[in-house]
Amino acid sequence: MALNKQNNNSEQEKRSNFTKEACLKLCGGTLLISLAVAFSAILYFSYKDYIHPKHVYGKWIEIGTPDYDTEILTFSERGVFRNERLITTDFEFDGTLITVATGSGQSVYQMSGTFKSPQLKRITPSSPTQRFIKSGYEDTVKSGGGAAKNRRAALSEHFNSKN
Incomplete structure (x- = not known):
């Protein structure tokens, strides 16, 4: 037991x-x-x-061009505007590339720059090259108006100093 x-x-x-x-x-x-x-x-x-498009929403101002020829891209929920005119109602954003398809073809922009100076660089079509800075950050880049403006200023100074 x-x-x-x-x-x-x-x-x-x-x-x-x-x-x-x-x-x-x-x-x-x-x-x-x-x-x-x-x-x-x-x-x-x-x-x-x-990859949310909120990171590209807003106005993007072309840099390196004369004031009279500056292009302004605006990305919003309503679509993409170029110089205040609607060019398409849709765009794709994958975190680094923005793809905009219009009737005249496809444009691809790449996010570049930093948090303190957000920029876009157009990749397709590659010519002419375009760079954009987000509105409000224009003071973070030099905007000399492009090489043509600098050449004209140098020539003007050269010929005016001969007198």
């Missing part, structure tokens, strides 16, 4: 250990899966914010 009680206690102890061990494994697995799901959700929502 004493042996039977020992076996009975031993079995209860084994069951107790087994249920504690199983419970710990189950809790650990659940915690690991929960952390993986939370990390995946953070990555997903971070990526969705990165």
Whole structure:
């Protein structure tokens, strides 16, 4: 009878250990899966914010051109405007490239610059080259009016100094 009680206690102890061990494994697995799901959700929502077009909304002013020939691009929820005229109602933004499709073809702009000086560079079509700065950040770049303006000023100074 004493042996039977020992076996009975031993079995209860084994069951107790087994249920504690199983419970710990189950809790650990659940915690690991929960952390993986939370990390995946953070990555997903971070990526969705990165490619949101709100990062390009606003006026973009061409730099390096004379004042009379400066182009202004405006990106908004309503579409893309060039010099206050609607050119398309849709554009694509993947985080670095902005693709604008119009009746005259496709233009691709690349985000460049820094947080303190956000800029766009037109990639397609590649000629003539165009660079834009976001409105409000114009003072972060030199705007000399382009090479032609500098050449005219140098020639004018050269011929005026001969007198």
